[in-house]
Amino acid sequence: MGIRVLIVASVASSRLLVSSASPTDASPKRQLVVVAGKEFPAQQLSREEIRNIYLGKKRFINGVRIRPLDYKRNEVRDRFLRSVVGMTSQEFKFHWLAKLFQDGVTPPEAVEDQHVIQRVKEGGGFLGYVWLDEAPTDPNLRLLLILNVPEGP
Amino acid sequence: MTEGHWLLNKPVKLQLKAALAVVVPLFLLSVVSMVLSLRNLDKTLREQYTNRAIASARFFEIILGEYLDLSQVVAFVSNIGQLKLALPHIQGAHLYAVRNGQLTPIYSTDKRLTNPSLLYQNYNEVISQGNPVSWESRRDNEPVLSVLTPIRFGGRTPQPIALEIVLELKHLNQEIQRFALQQAAFSLLGLLVTMGFAAWAINHWVIRRIVRLSEQVVAFGQGTPTQTAAMVDPVADEVGELSRAFERMRYDLRSTHLKLLQSEKLSAVGQLAGGVAHEINNPLGVIMGFAESALGCVGKGDPLEMPLQSIQREAMRCKNLVQDLLTFSRVSRVELEQIDLNEAIESTLSLFRGQAKMGQFEIRKELALHLPRVLGNPNQIQQIVVNLANNAFDAMGRQGTLAVKTSLLSDNDRTWICLAVSDTGSGIPPEAMPRIFEPFFTTKPVGKGTGLGLGLVHEIIQKHSGTIDVQSRPGFTEFCIKFPVLTDQEREERIAEYQMRSLANPPKEGRAAND
Numbered sequence: 001m002g003i004r005v006l007i008v009a010s011v012a013s014s015r016l017l018v019s020s021a022s023p024t025d026a027s028p029k030r031q032l033v034v035v036a037g038k039e040f041p042a043q044q045l046s047r048e049e050i051r052n053i054y055l056g057k058k059r060f061i062n063g064v065r066i067r068p069l070d071y072k073r074n075e076v077r078d079r080f081l082r083s084v085v086g087m088t089s090q091e092f093k094f095h096w097l098a099k100l101f102q103d104g105v106t107p108p109e110a111v112e113d114q115h116v117i118q119r120v121k122e123g124g125g126f127l128g129y130v131w132l133d134e135a136p137t138d139p140n141l142r143l144l145l146i147l148n149v150p151e152g153p
Numbered sequence: 154m155t156e157g158h159w160l161l162n163k164p165v166k167l168q169l170k171a172a173l174a175v176v177v178p179l180f181l182l183s184v185v186s187m188v189l190s191l192r193n194l195d196k197t198l199r200e201q202y203t204n205r206a207i208a209s210a211r212f213f214e215i216i217l218g219e220y221l222d223l224s225q226v227v228a229f230v231s232n233i234g235q236l237k238l239a240l241p242h243i244q245g246a247h248l249y250a251v252r253n254g255q256l257t258p259i260y261s262t263d264k265r266l267t268n269p270s271l272l273y274q275n276y277n278e279v280i281s282q283g284n285p286v287s288w289e290s291r292r293d294n295e296p297v298l299s300v301l302t303p304i305r306f307g308g309r310t311p312q313p314i315a316l317e318i319v320l321e322l323k324h325l326n327q328e329i330q331r332f333a334l335q336q337a338a339f340s341l342l343g344l345l346v347t348m349g350f351a352a353w354a355i356n357h358w359v360i361r362r363i364v365r366l367s368e369q370v371v372a373f374g375q376g377t378p379t380q381t382a383a384m385v386d387p388v389a390d391e392v393g394e395l396s397r398a399f400e401r402m403r404y405d406l407r408s409t410h411l412k413l414l415q416s417e418k419l420s421a422v423g424q425l426a427g428g429v430a431h432e433i434n435n436p437l438g439v440i441m442g443f444a445e446s447a448l449g450c451v452g453k454g455d456p457l458e459m460p461l462q463s464i465q466r467e468a469m470r471c472k473n474l475v476q477d478l479l480t481f482s483r484v485s486r487v488e489l490e491q492i493d494l495n496e497a498i499e500s501t502l503s504l505f506r507g508q509a510k511m512g513q514f515e516i517r518k519e520l521a522l523h524l525p526r527v528l529g530n531p532n533q534i535q536q537i538v539v540n541l542a543n544n545a546f547d548a549m550g551r552q553g554t555l556a557v558k559t560s561l562l563s564d565n566d567r568t569w570i571c572l573a574v575s576d577t578g579s580g581i582p583p584e585a586m587p588r589i590f591e592p593f594f595t596t597k598p599v600g601k602g603t604g605l606g607l608g609l610v611h612e613i614i615q616k617h618s619g620t621i622d623v624q625s626r627p628g629f630t631e632f633c634i635k636f637p638v639l640t641d642q643e644r645e646e647r648i649a650e651y652q653m654r655s656l657a658n659p660p661k662e663g664r665a666a667n668d
Contacts, residue, residue, distance in 0.1 A: 094306060097306060101310075107227060
């Protein structure tokens with residue numbers, strides 16, 4: 001556990017150095033990775049499938065209940081919602097308010113930033129998203145899709 | 154009086170009627186006011202409750218839509234069943250979603266849901282029109298108010314949801330009940346105070362005085378002379394005015410009554426005296442005739458001369474007396490004409506000059522110039538002055554002043570010519586004052602007066618529609634006679650009336666003379 005944290009920290013600092021070295025680059029691509037446990041019922045997922053899962057439209061894969069994980073509020077969440085789901089954080093909330101009240105479907109569970117990896121490894125249909133450069137190398141993790149997302153506000 | 158007012162016709166005391174008149178409207182007014190304010194309060198409180206529920210629903214909408222994260226929303230609605238609602242008087246809340254075209258409960262603070270038919274009835278109003286709806290029902294045998302409010306999240310969700318907030322009405326009803334009791338107590342207190350004051354005020358200011366006046370009127374009507382000037386209501390209002398008017402009326406009535414009595418007495422005595430005089434007239438004529446014949450037959454120095462002269466003199470006195478009686482008692486044919494009062498006085502007073510010179514008398518005249526003329530008989534007017542002057546000289550004895558004044562005065566829309574005859578004599582004793590106009594009443598020594606003088610004066614003045622007043626004290630006596638100044642029309646009417654009376658009632662003087 002201690003080694004992994006260290007790696008994530010060093011990668012983060014190197015990224016920081018790179019981005020500060022080239023300030024003229026308006027929207028450098030940063031990569032997100034959608035991760036799941038090794039028991040997850042799919043090897044890979046398309047961008048559309050991930051969108052449908054996060055909007056509650058796709059809830060089962062091979063009979064297994066898919067449980068997407070979400071963050072309460074952070075930069076990776078905003079970037080993910082904008083580029084993958086195609087909504088702002090508010091639009092996403094109201095989509096889920098309607099879904100919650102109309103269909104009785106619970107929205108993705110929001111967890112603390114550092115708990116995503118741990119939760120997906122528990123299996124049981126959990127999946128989450130992290131920055132690719134922050135994702136630890138772990139045999140128990142499966143990378144479902146790597147996404148290029150534009151950096152910036 | 155008014156037949157329609159049953160209460161007015163009942164033999165109910167004035168106090169009770171006044172009390173009813175005050176209490177009944179006041180009572181009705183306070184009842185109506187209480188009912189209206191209760192209804193108003195009820196409506197206002199219910200509106201307040203409904204608005205509070207609507208505001209809570211809006212608050213819920215804002216909290217969910219604007220302030221809570223998605224995760225917090227989920228936590229909130231998931232735990233709504235455990236939510237102990239801290240809001241006062243809110244029994245529970247239910248969240249409904251639209252599923253298959255009807256409201257379906259999704260989250261509830263308790264299991265007791267509203268009657269589905271009511272939800273169905275209100276669906277259109279709440280979901281399609283977007284208006285809150287409220288209704289009252291009973292839950293666990295307690296009255297509750299349900300307020301169903303649509304929640305649309307500012308139109309950012311495709312379908313609205315609806316929040317029903319169930320409020321306990323028990324507290325509200327208790328509040329209304331408490332208010333009603335308070336109101337009733339205050340109203341009752343106010344009513345009692347107002348009634349007490351009104352009863353006191355009406356009784357003190359009006360009723361008591363009317364009752365007292367009524368008692369006085371009744372007593373006066375029964376002939377009990379209870380009222381004195383001191384009992385006149387001095388207050389300057391209508392009741393006081395009524396009391397004073399009654400006192401004036403009472404005074405006038407009493408004086409008129411006394412005058413009437415006096416007049417009747419005079420008339421009766423006059424009739425009697427007239428009858429007697431008429432019978433005496435003829436024998437007197439015989440006595441005088443024979444006395445005169447006998448005097449002619451006896452020579453000077455005859456012992457019968459003096460007795461016969463006495464018989465003749467005394468018979469003449471009797472004749473004069475009889476003449477006075479006849480004048481007093483009968484309507485004689487008198488001619489009315491326009492008289493200058495001053496002239497009549499002057500000519501009469503000239504008769505007394507000799508008398509004045511005999512004693513130490515002064516005759517003082519103060520005659521007003523340009524007096525209107527009096528409609529009357531000159532002989533009778535002179536008779537008034539003669540009688541009054543004779544009395545004055547008799548009262549003064551050997552010396553004194555006789556003053557005769559004329560003047561013009563106005564009162565009560567009428568102008569009067571005033572004749573005042575005063576003397577500085579012994580005055581009329583107070584005990585004699587009420588009787589001075591009675592025939593044959595005299596204070597003079599026997600043989601000096603007949604007691605007919607003032608009676609005649611009174612009779613003549615009455616025939617001239619005048620009045621006579623007397624004031625007297627030792628050393629001063631004044632008779633004040635007033636003759637009305639007549640308008641042309643009144644004068645003509647008076648003359649016509651006189652002529653009519655003369656025709657209908659021909660004087661018996663002629664017959665008396667013939668007898």
